[in-house]
Amino acid sequence: MEKNLQQRRILVTRPAAQAAAWCQRLQAAGADTDCIPMLAIEPVTDESGLQAIKQQILDFDQIEHAIFVSRNAVQFGFEWLDNYWPQLPIGPSYYAIGAATARALEACGVHCQSGGEAMDSEALLELPALQQPHHAKVLIFRGRGGRPLIGETLQQRGADVRYCELYHRALPAAAANELAAYHQEPDAIAVHSGETLQNLAHCIDATGSTALRDALLVCPSARVAELGKALGFSRVIAATNAGDDAMLAALERGLGGQ
Numbered sequence: 001m002e003k004n005l006q007q008r009r010i011l012v013t014r015p016a017a018q019a020a021a022w023c024q025r026l027q028a029a030g031a032d033t034d035c036i037p038m039l040a041i042e043p044v045t046d047e048s049g050l051q052a053i054k055q056q057i058l059d060f061d062q063i064e065h066a067i068f069v070s071r072n073a074v075q076f077g078f079e080w081l082d083n084y085w086p087q088l089p090i091g092p093s094y095y096a097i098g099a100a101t102a103r104a105l106e107a108c109g110v111h112c113q114s115g116g117e118a119m120d121s122e123a124l125l126e127l128p129a130l131q132q133p134h135h136a137k138v139l140i141f142r143g144r145g146g147r148p149l150i151g152e153t154l155q156q157r158g159a160d161v162r163y164c165e166l167y168h169r170a171l172p173a174a175a176a177n178e179l180a181a182y183h184q185e186p187d188a189i190a191v192h193s194g195e196t197l198q199n200l201a202h203c204i205d206a207t208g209s210t211a212l213r214d215a216l217l218v219c220p221s222a223r224v225a226e227l228g229k230a231l232g233f234s235r236v237i238a239a240t241n242a243g244d245d246a247m248l249a250a251l252e253r254g255l256g257g258q
Helices: 016-028 047-058 071-084 097-109 148-157 173-181 194-207 210-216 222-230 243-255
Strands: 008-012 032-035 040-043 064-069 093-096 113-114 137-143 160-170 187-188 214-220 235-237
Touching: 008 210, 016 032, 016 222, 040 064, 040 148, 047 071, 064 097, 071 097, 071 137, 071 160, 093 097, 093 222, 097 243, 137 148, 148 160, 148 210, 187 243, 194 210, 194 222, 210 214, 214 243, 222 235, 235 243
Parallel strands: 008 032, 008 187, 064 093, 064 137, 093 113, 137 160, 187 214, 214 235
Antiparallel strands: 040 160
């Protein structure tokens, strides 16, 4: 295997549960990796939240379009679905945002659609099946406070949109301390979401680690890359999507001329 990232140091910011496989992929390409998670994924545990999830799951046979925004949504969503629907109802069509989400759904035995090469929210909304969802019941599996674009757009198109909010995202308690103790000079920092990037910028400001803004910042989309520029990162590159292949290709492209 050609090691295109030989002697490059990459700072990984993914949630702890997802970071190991990504680090292994980078190491296989020759990189040295450091991992400081800048996002934690925690399941909903409050009683009202659990009741809201249960009601959406019980009504799942009425849904025509089931949209999963992340592999975390698949993981938590199917834990609930498996409890109440050991055999999934025939009705829903399934959709995924992101390559990892699509793979997670396929691993659950579910065929899904996703939006082209970008596989983001904008691309999903271009799918023919979602152009005229008049009165169709749509259930979006997501975390609390997720990006509203899909739901708002489908509501404007006439859909009956509901949400199954399964988890919430948080800044890991140790993130700032770990960043303060981090004295490496990475060639690049990989972020996989806008919220991860915002948490990273917050911790940089809180710890005075401003030199990190000069590392190459690799983002999962043009939207997140624009956010990176607005947050003061001097070198920013956008991958085609948040999948490992696309993020790795962006890293190699961004570091190739250095």
